[in-house]
Amino acid sequence: MKTSRLPGLAFVSIAVILLSSLSASGAAAQTPAPTDPIPPDPAVITGTLDNGLRYFVHENDQPENRAELRLVVNAGSILEDEDQLGLAHFVEHMAFNGTENFEKQALVDYLESIGMQFGPDINAYTSFDETVYMLQVPMDDPEMLATAFRILGDWAQGVRFDPEEVDKERGVVIEEWRGRRGAQARMQDRQFPVMFEGSLYAERLPIGKTEILETAPVERLRDFYEDWYRPDLMAIIAVGDFDDREIESTIREQFAGLTGPAEPRPRVFADIPVDHPPRVAIATDTEAMQSQVGVLYKQPPAPRGTVADFRRGLVEGLYSGMLNARLDELRLQADAPFLVGFSGQGQFARGVDAYQLAAVVGDGGIERGLEALLMEAERVVRHGFTGTELERQKTDVRRAYERRLAERENQESIVLANRYLQAFLQDSPYPSIETQTALVDALLPGITLAETNAVAQAWLAEEGRIILVNAPEKDGLETPAEADLVGVFASVSGAEIEAYVDVAADAPLLPVVPEGAPVVSEETLEDVGVSIWTLENGVRVVLKPTDFKDDEILFSATSPGGTSLLPDDLMRKTSFALNVIAQSGVGEFDQTELGKKLTGKAVRVSPLLGSLSEGIGGSSSPQDVETAFQLIYLYFSAPRRDETMFEALKAQQTAVLANVGANPNVVFSDTVSAIMSQGHPRVQRVSQLMDDLLQADLDAGYEIFRERFADASDFTFYFTGAFDLAMMRPLVERYLGALPNLGRVENWVDHDIDPPAGVIETVVYKGLEPQSRTQIIFAGDAEYSREEAGAIYAMAEVLQIRLRELLREDLGGTYSVGVNGRLTYRPDEEYSVTIGFGSAPERAEELSSVVFEEIERLRTEGPDAETVGKVRETQRRGLETSLRENRYWLNQLASFERGGWDLNEIPSFEGIESWTAEQVREAAVRYLRTDQYARFVLLPEQKVP
Incomplete structure (x- = not known):
């Protein structure tokens, strides 16, 4: 097996030269050779096992006592066979429903027992081209980290696909699909075939087809897993507060035994044509809320590995930054042509880049908005940017890198993990912040107006262009035809366009500095x-x-x-x-x-x-x-x-x-x-x-x-x-x-905004999709105390875990369920507990009944010891990281003072752990009252024959 901790020689070749070339007198740094490669961060240990699995390990203590772990599989929905549409994503779901070392829900149960939350700390995603599993785990017990790596190993080649669990999960996956449906999805259905025409991407949306999700044999899920979950398509990423050499050793021991098929299927990459004639994709919908217009310019992928590539990225970033500033200025005019205007370039899909001009416009404003976007881009083509605009943008770019350099010891592990994810999937460079800043210092001063001005000319090509329009469908609102949109380009091309005038006030921000008071x-x-x-x-x-x-x-x-x-x-x-x-x-x-x-x-x-x-x-x-x-x-x-x-x-x-x-x-x-x-x-x-x-x-x-x-x-x-x-x-x-002192003594006024009494049942019939939303709200008067606030919060957390287990895992009836409970003391002492979930319309009543059954069980029996332990540990782990965050302290200082509480108690773990299981049961009796709640259900519109 191959392994290397980059010795830093490549780093020295550029970064140290750049840094040391800054003389004491402040002379500009020497410009590196354009063909020099961008060196990787020497703090990262990388390696490749004999079986082809790669790894990235970075020792980092932000946050303290945590590790971010990733299993990255370079395979997604693009590799599905015709009878597997949606199964790449389904496989990802099954990784949480029974593996070699964890039966059924034991994996999630274990992670919750050590204080990690399903969603924020335990998650995964499937896209066209990759599947990524994500864990954050504590580091204070070596066994926790060892178990976390066993979980990654199970995900890699130990998923069980128990037929009973597969059948349960079908409903969850379909509910995820259902929750995504709506106006945007329907318009996307009509536009994706145009955007991806000539490519397999048009037929391989990760969510798949419901008929396949409902009926696909277990063997076809297992086939996808065995075909594509193999070490030559995998990487392990570990970033956290640990000894990096020990983690590297663990990875080598844990994953060296993974094997691939004897005759592996080739990992193909779907081409997306970028050389097609201009296209137009118009989609309207009766539930759409806004009109949007955009122009997508598809491009071959730009290389990213050399100094020249880094410099090109700076030039393109300066262009987009300056154009976006102009678009934002235009947005703030009294009769603005759009609500929001945007210019940006990035990856369209694996192997294809794209530049986009886009705007959100008012009803009937599509052509005007498109014209404004094209006018501003054409203004740059004809007249260019001004020197003052470029210097401002350079200043902002330089300042951004200075700030990143200042925070180089405080980089968040999750950000670093995502960087190495892209390094594996797309061979993206991952230089250190010192290297990036040195490159900016060396390259930014030499970038000229001519270079930034030329970007528009290069990007605004007819070949590979797609005009995209989304709009509401309603009486009296005309949507432009394809010919109308194409005509805007000809109109702008023939228009007289004046140069931009950069107006910037020279006055001091504060004309007179006040004397103040002690x-x-x-x-x-x-x-x-x-x-x-x-x-x-x-x-x-x-x-x-x-x-x-x-x-x-x-x-x-x-x-x-x-x-x-x-x-x-x-x-x-x-x-x-x-x-x-x-x-x-x-x-x-x-x-x-x-x-x-x-x-x-x-x-x-x-x-x-x-x-x-x-x-x-x-x-x-x-x-x-x-x-x-x-x-x-x-x-x-x-x-x-x-x-x-x-x-x-x-x-x-x-x-x-x-x-x-x-x-x-x-x-x-x-x-x-x-x-x-x-x-x-x-x-x-x-x-x-x-x-x-x-x-x-x-x-x-x-x-x-x-x-x-x-x-x-x-x-x-x-x-x-x-x-x-x-x-x-x-x-x-x-x-x-x-600041002025009038000596006023004021307070807020309570205007008696109170929830209704008794039981209220309301059904709203709205929407075209077979979707339902249920919201159950318990609310009323309460007596506030911090202890009681802790109890109702804990009660809500307990209930959320139990309802997720029941509604999602056992019944397959929803993708997610949320429970929020709180006490307030301003402007009145009140409680509220809100339970919400989505489902198929025909199951809304059934799932509501299960909710109330679980509420009754909580009221009579109280929470079970296992769930209590999960909630306690989650709260403790949350406070552990929060106490190292400025935002948390800022909020807590204000909150404690507003409540008249002792600021010395902010860091106390006892405050969040003072509740007991019996107090949670008593809170359920007080607040989850079956004679005082409102239930709201959203159902599709009922069609009148």
């Missing part, structure tokens, strides 16, 4: 590393420095009140306008100008106006944190009233809402909302949003925004991340200390 009191919580400052103007600041990320600071701010202080009619009249103000820029800068002003800065600040509070949220790099403080100050002192933004976003929202009533899921959710709120006018429903939009008042919204942010004395700011207190103190005092 910190007047301090408190330190040593156990959790939290400092609390109070400023002279009343602003409170809660700070937790961390070492989780080297280039991340997160922050939020909150003040009680929000829109709850507004009367009903004013709230509805201004809700949209308030959102516009938050997106209109600050001071002298509108949204577009602000984006240009912030070029090269890693900073995001957004004002928030919720139902119970107003606040600020955002993030920044440590080196850009002063800019974040300036933006916070400006949102308080100089928000913008932007009529153009108002009209642009109003037009966009109008287009979005025009057809939402056609979507059965929207109608269903709207019905649930209306009934559960008892029609309360403050609960916004989709069916009312158009009326609210027509009444939207920008002036009133602007005044309310100003009024809500006119007093900072009751605001608390929270900061977590890579900072020290000495760095933050002058910024806090200068900018937060300068």
